[in-house]
Amino acid sequence: MEPFPSHSPGFVNLLASQSSPSIDVDSAEALGNSPGLVKPLERRKWGVKEDLVLISAWLNTSKDPIVANEQKVVSFWKRIELYFNASPQMIGSVPREWSQCKQRWGRVNAEVSRFVGCHEAALKEQSSGQNENDVMKAAHDIFFNDYNVKFTLEHCWRELRFDQKWRSHVKDGAKEKRKEPAPEVVLDDGDVRPPGVKASKVGKRRKHRNEAAFDRVESLLAMKNMYSKQKILDRLLAKNEETLSSQEKELKTKLIGEML
Incomplete structure (x- = not known):
């Protein structure tokens, strides 16, 4: 019996029938748009412009006198989604969903709140001759030392710093000088002065009491x-x-x- 040749058409067809069908890479987008497949949300980084529009949307929506604090969480963030995507600055950008806005705002709020504390600490330690740039550098150093990560949302902090929620309790330029202990002066016996009249009266009253x-x-x-x-x-x-x-x-x- 002769061996079956490896180049036989029947053998090739058998392998082809048992192998997985190949996928055309160029048609991947078409498959992704097919009704039977659910395409996951694309994870995109937030840019500076998007952050500023999100902050504006949050501030305007949270302070809306019509709905105020009675609005539900989902409806609140859907209003922010509408505000965000309708902004003229977002023309030509891929729209964001309310869940993405909510997640991003959570990080912005937490990081900015932390940096407010670091900036206050830097202001308290500000010495004469230091300017705002020196204070900002010190605030960034404090943030990194406390949280082991660099603060990358300074643009958000500058947008929120004057709002009541994130306003620093220390005014810009305010300085709190550390009180150094007064040097101890040792007087000779001849330099010791007797107590004054007021001091003597206070001492007598205290003694009498x-x-x-x-x-x-x-x-x-x-x-x-x-x-x-x-x-x-x-x-x-x-x-x-x-x-x-x-x-x-x-x-x-x-x-x-x-x-x-």
Whole structure:
């Protein structure tokens, strides 16, 4: 029996029938648009222009006096979606869905809030001669040291910094100088000056108040001691003289002598 040749048309057709059908790369877009397939949302990076439009949409929608805070979460973000995609700055851009806007805003809000604290700390440490650029550099350094990541949303912070929610409690240019301890001055005996008139009066009043308080305490203790002795003496006097021990008779005589 002759071996089946590898180049036989029947063998090639058999392999072709068992192999997976090839996909035309050029027709991938057409397949993606077919009704039977669900194409996932494209993950796109947000640009500076999109961030600024999103911030504007959030500020205007959240402060809308018509709906105010009574609007539901989904309807609130759908309003932001409409505002965002209808912005003239978004002409020619791929529209964003409300869930994408909500997710991006969550990051912007968190990062900017953190940077506000870092900027406040930098303002408090601002020394004379430092300008706003120096403060910003210090704020970025603080942010990186605290969160181990660079702050990349400065454009968002500059847009939100004057809004009430993100306004810094430290005014720009305000400085809080650290109070250095006053140097200790050791005076010679000849340099020691007597206290002034006011200081002497204050010292006397303080001394008199302390003495008066001490006298009141002593008086209360004396009264308490006298009351205790009186109770002991009353118990001894109530007993029959013949039943008293020698120690009780001695104590009775002593207490009577103190009371007289």
